Amino acid sequence: MANLKYSRQRAAIKEYLSHTYGHPTADTVYLHIRKEFPNISLGTVYRNLNLLADMGEAIKISTPEGGDRFDGRTAPHYHVVCSRCSRIFDLELDEQHIHSVNKLANCHFDGTITSHSALFYGICRECESDTPHKTIVYKTQNND
Amino acid sequence: MANLKYSRQRAAIKEYLSHTYGHPTADTVYLHIRKEFPNISLGTVYRNLNLLADMGEAIKISTPEGGDRFDGRTAPHYHVVCSRCSRIFDLELDEQHIHSVNKLANCHFDGTITSHSALFYGICRECESDTPHKTIVYKTQNND
DNA sequence: ACTGATTATAATAATTATTACTATTATTAT
DNA sequence: ATAATAATAGTAATAATTATTATAATCAGT
Numbered sequence: 001m002a003n004l005k006y007s008r009q010r011a012a013i014k015e016y017l018s019h020t021y022g023h024p025t026a027d028t029v030y031l032h033i034r035k036e037f038p039n040i041s042l043g044t045v046y047r048n049l050n051l052l053a054d055m056g057e058a059i060k061i062s063t064p065e066g067g068d069r070f071d072g073r074t075a076p077h078y079h080v081v082c083s084r085c086s087r088i089f090d091l092e093l094d095e096q097h098i099h100s101v102n103k104l105a106n107c108h109f110d111g112t113i114t115s116h117s118a119l120f121y122g123i124c125r126e127c128e129s130d131t132p133h134k135t136i137v138y139k140t141q142n143n144d
Numbered sequence: 145m146a147n148l149k150y151s152r153q154r155a156a157i158k159e160y161l162s163h164t165y166g167h168p169t170a171d172t173v174y175l176h177i178r179k180e181f182p183n184i185s186l187g188t189v190y191r192n193l194n195l196l197a198d199m200g201e202a203i204k205i206s207t208p209e210g211g212d213r214f215d216g217r218t219a220p221h222y223h224v225v226c227s228r229c230s231r232i233f234d235l236e237l238d239e240q241h242i243h244s245v246n247k248l249a250n251c252h253f254d255g256t257i258t259s260h261s262a263l264f265y266g267i268c269r270e271c272e273s274d275t276p277h278k279t280i281v282y283k284t285q286n287n288d
Numbered sequence: 289a290c291t292g293a294t295t296a297t298a299a300t301a302a303t304t305a306t307t308a309c310t311a312t313t314a315t316t317a318t
Numbered sequence: 319a320t321a322a323t324a325a326t327a328g329t330a331a332t333a334a335t336t337a338t339t340a341t342a343a344t345c346a347g348t
Binding site: 148187188192 | 294297
Binding site for chain 1: 323324325326327328329
């Protein structure tokens with residue numbers, strides 16, 4: 001197996017991830033780390049983000065729109081993506097609930113389930129406030 | 145508003161989606177539809193898959209590895225991706241459970257939650273049985 | 289059925305997101 | 319300090335998806 005060697009770039013990326021709550025894309029991480037390492041390359045950012053995710057020191061979030069996002073908070077938790085502003089928020093749920101869902105899923109699957117991720121869709125408070133009089137389409141049953 | 149016009153290509157795509165359980169990628173759909181429409185273009189497949197998803201007549205599934213997948217089964221349900229063969233399976237769960245999770249999430253989010261998707265990770269029965277020497281399945285696999 | 293308006297298509301080009309390659313540099317064990 | 323090895327920057331390449339455009343299919347009104 002490849003032996004892991006320390007690098008200041010990776011340390012900076014991990015440090016940045018652990019202090020931001022914005023669930024940044026690789027490109028966003030790149031733009032921030034460049035302040036400290038002006039010559040860092042985007043490939044290095046990608047490699048280290050994936051490395052951290054593989055080691056369980058970060059989480060990779062895939063959404064139907066846009067590129068993958070990364071989260072330095074590794075304790076199991078869910079995410080909400082706002083359908084208006086596309087920002088991603090943490091959902092504060094009992095961790096016990098997440099484990100029980102894994103168990104429940106295991107009972108209904110022919111194989112072995114190890115983990116899961118959940119992505120919720122909705123409108124964040126800020127976006128709700130921005131357009132208070134707009135018809136809320138997502139709550140109607142029929143679309144026309 | 146854009147008026148939707150019938151197209152035989154879109155009808156064939158929807159028909160194919162509703163009869164396959166393989167959660168195909170756009171490329172897989174393309175390869176199948178080409179049997180009936182040898183001149184169909186991949187762009188047409190993408191446009192119609194996204195159109196169907198936007199209309200709620202299909203579901204788009206994003207996974208950390210590989211391209212998006214599509215599912216003609218629109219009733220709320222979860223998915224399991226096998227970490228070995230990368231195939232995606234439906235998870236048979238009580239639909240009531242899915243609704244209750246939305247409610248629970250709403251109580252813990254500052255905003256309004258409308259829906260969610262969940263992707264489980266694990267090993268399918270087939271891969272569990274096959275032990276060490278497993279065929280490598282690439283992300284562009286053709287499964288139906 | 290014919291005509292015109294509009295949408296969809298095929299073919300291709302372009303874009304976006306990500307990974308691969310390689311010569312050089314940084315880290316670490318001896 | 320030296321040597322071995324992993325990581326990096328810079329760049330090229332790939333994969334997935336979207337945009338463009340001229341032509342064809344659909345459909346509403348005669």
